[in-house]
Amino acid sequence: MNASxxxxxxxxxxxxxxxxxxxxxxxxxxxxxxxxxxxxxxAQLIARDEQVPLxxxxxxxxxxxxxxxxxxxxxxxxxxxxADIGLFSHLTSINTSAPVYGEKTVxxxxxxxxxxxxxxxxxxxxGIIIGASMYLLTPLLPFEYDxxxxxxxxxxxxxxxxxxxxSQSAGTVRYHLFGATTIMVDELxxxxxxxxxxxxxxxxxxxxxxxxxxxxxxxxxxxxxxSVKPRTMRPPASASTAIPISAPALAEP
Amino acid sequence: xxxxPLALLIAAVLSSLSIACDAGETVPHLTVGxxxxxxxxxxxxxxxxxxxxxTKQSGPAIMPSWAMVLTDPIGWRWLRxxxxxxxxxxxxxxxxxxxxxxxxxxxxxxxxxxxxxxxxPYIEFAGGPFYTDLGGRIPEESARFNFILxxxxxxxxxxxxxxxxxxxxxxxxxxxAGTRYPNLGLNASLPFGGFSFYF
Numbered sequence: 001m002n003a004s005x006x007x008x009x010x011x012x013x014x015x016x017x018x019x020x021x022x023x024x025x026x027x028x029x030x031x032x033x034x035x036x037x038x039x040x041x042x043a044q045l046i047a048r049d050e051q052v053p054l055x056x057x058x059x060x061x062x063x064x065x066x067x068x069x070x071x072x073x074x075x076x077x078x079x080x081x082x083a084d085i086g087l088f089s090h091l092t093s094i095n096t097s098a099p100v101y102g103e104k105t106v107x108x109x110x111x112x113x114x115x116x117x118x119x120x121x122x123x124x125x126x127g128i129i130i131g132a133s134m135y136l137l138t139p140l141l142p143f144e145y146d147x148x149x150x151x152x153x154x155x156x157x158x159x160x161x162x163x164x165x166x167s168q169s170a171g172t173v174r175y176h177l178f179g180a181t182t183i184m185v186d187e188l189x190x191x192x193x194x195x196x197x198x199x200x201x202x203x204x205x206x207x208x209x210x211x212x213x214x215x216x217x218x219x220x221x222x223x224x225x226x227s228v229k230p231r232t233m234r235p236p237a238s239a240s241t242a243i244p245i246s247a248p249a250l251a252e253p
Numbered sequence: 254x255x256x257x258p259l260a261l262l263i264a265a266v267l268s269s270l271s272i273a274c275d276a277g278e279t280v281p282h283l284t285v286g287x288x289x290x291x292x293x294x295x296x297x298x299x300x301x302x303x304x305x306x307x308t309k310q311s312g313p314a315i316m317p318s319w320a321m322v323l324t325d326p327i328g329w330r331w332l333r334x335x336x337x338x339x340x341x342x343x344x345x346x347x348x349x350x351x352x353x354x355x356x357x358x359x360x361x362x363x364x365x366x367x368x369x370x371x372x373x374p375y376i377e378f379a380g381g382p383f384y385t386d387l388g389g390r391i392p393e394e395s396a397r398f399n400f401i402l403x404x405x406x407x408x409x410x411x412x413x414x415x416x417x418x419x420x421x422x423x424x425x426x427x428x429x430a431g432t433r434y435p436n437l438g439l440n441a442s443l444p445f446g447g448f449s450f451y452f
Contacts, residue, residue: 118285120324120336127323127338131360134381135340143323145285177338180286180321182452 027175027184029191032148050212051089052158054082057107058094063114070112078110081197085205104158104213110151115170117146130177138177145173147188151196155204159217163207167199280370281414281451283335287322288452293419295445297345300424302440308391310439312348316341316447318361326367334366334375341379343401347387355385355427357401365409373417376406383427393437396429409449420446 056079059070079091088106126141148170156162173188209215293316299309320339328334338360345355361379368374383401388394407421423445428438 116325118325118327120327123285123323124336127336128362131338131340131362134360175286177321182284182286185285 025176025178027173027179027181029184029188030172030174031191031195032170032172046087046208046212048089050214051087052104052106052211052213054088054091054106054108054155056091056093056110057156058109059112060110061112061114064116068114074112077193078197081201082108082204085201087204087208087211106158106211107156109154109156111153113150113152115146115148115150119144119146127177135177142174142176143180145175145185145188147171147173147185147192149189149192149196151200153200153204155211157211157215161210163210165200165203167196167203169193169195169199171195279411279413281411281417283322283326283365283451285322285325289318289320289322289337289339289449290452291318291320291341291419291447291449292316293318293421293445293447295423295443297347297425297441297443299349300440300442303437305437306393306440308350308393308439310347310349310387310391310441312346314343314345314443314445316343316445318342318449320361320363331366334364334373337363337365339363340381343383343403345385347385351387351390353385353387353390355383355387357381357383359383359401359403361403371411373409373411374406375409375421377404377423379403385427387439388429391439392435393439394427394429395435396433398432399427399429402426403443405443407445415451417449417451418446419449420444 056075059075059078061068061070061074075093079093082088083091123143126143130137130141148168150168151166153165154162155165169192171188171192173184175184204211295314295316297310297312297314299311301307301309318339318341320337322335323338324336326333326335339362340358340360343355343357343359347353347355359379359381361377363375363377365373365375380400380402383399384397385399386397388397388399403423403425405421405423407419409417409419411417421444423443425441425443426438427441429436
């Protein structure tokens with residue numbers, strides 16, 4: 001009788017531990033806006049010789065409203081995302097290469113606004129409750145971390161015309177205590193940023209014709225180039241007669 | 254003359270610190286989900302708070318621990334820091350008044366201040382079940398099954414972004430929550446030192 005009760009107790013304890021171990025070790029990401037399918041078919045129509053380079057002029061990054069230093073990683077990701085559209089001949093940053101004078105280029109300025117809500121207060125209370133329950137309530141109290149991004153891209157054509165594009169996305173990572181990892185927040189940020197960039201790329205791809213080289217002449221309002229050549233001096237007409245020059249004969253010794 | 258183990262330990266710590274300081278950047282990047290594995294050791298010193306307390310329990314203590322960062326830095330000014338939740342196992346070898354042992358499991362909550370980046374003070378609170386065969390052999394405690402409550406603070410020195418040297422102080426209270434009498438409880442101070450690894 002005692003043996004069966006002990007066995008039953010052990011089985012229940014094992015089931016309980018299994019439940020905590022399996023349901024307390026998970027994390028998942030919920031996106032508020034699903035990543036849109038990138039429609040870059042229009043961009044493929046542009047001929048190679050019609051493509052112009054894009055220069056990333058400036059990235060302005062803010063986090064919860066306060067200005068941040070943009071990272072090289074973000075810059076690289078934005079450039080590669082724009083390169084995937086196939087609309088521009090090549091993409092560079094203003095920091096890495098200066099524009100060639102007189103070349104038709106598209107200048108890009110990006111505002112990257114991030115909003116982060118780690119639900120710190122809720123996490124603190126849940127942590128206290130979970131600790132007080134000797135971790136038994138771990139499966140019942142998931143934690144949350146919200147991240148939202150708003151991208152605003154301004155593309156200025158070589159003739160000064162400007163097109164603006166905007167996209168935004170948000171997501172939440174929900175996790176149980178034992179399922180938390182340092183990369184889960186990076187995963188969330190990656191998904192949200194990708195969603196925004198995909199949406200931007202879709203919008204830009206719809207303006208293929210606007211960015212083709214033949215769509216507009218080079219701006220006339222800018223600094224004009226002036227060719228300077230050395231003036232050839234014309235000799236006076238009177239000097240056209242040949243003047244015989246004779247070298248004095250060397251004296252015979 | 255052979256060097257003592259303590260001297261060897263100090264030499265090892267100092268050499269590792271000098272290597273780490275040469276490495277340059279040592280400010281840790283703690284974020285949600287960062288885990289901490291630690292090992293601390295100290296010496297328990299009796300604190301007899303009332304005239305009824307007569308036992309002068311003392312002995313070494315070892316505390317392996319785990320904790321996780323629950324929040325990004327929150328708070329203002331010098332209060333700014335991370336909330337951490339974790340657990341630790343406490344093992345105490347009571348050398349006085351009799352050679353006995355005690356082991357406990359305590360969930361703990363810890364607030365780690367941002368400090369200077371490499372030097373980070375913290376405060377912590379922990380509590381949980383504690384079993385000791387000292388119970389029943391002393392007038393203050395009649396039961397072997399007890400609870401241990403701990404509160405204290407310390408200072409973590411990150412000599413690499415992932416490794417810190419910690420020193421601190423804790424106040425321990427051991428009693429059985431009134432499940433058996435007498436239940437005066439044992440109080441003790443525990444200065445300690447140890448290392449933590451963050452990943």
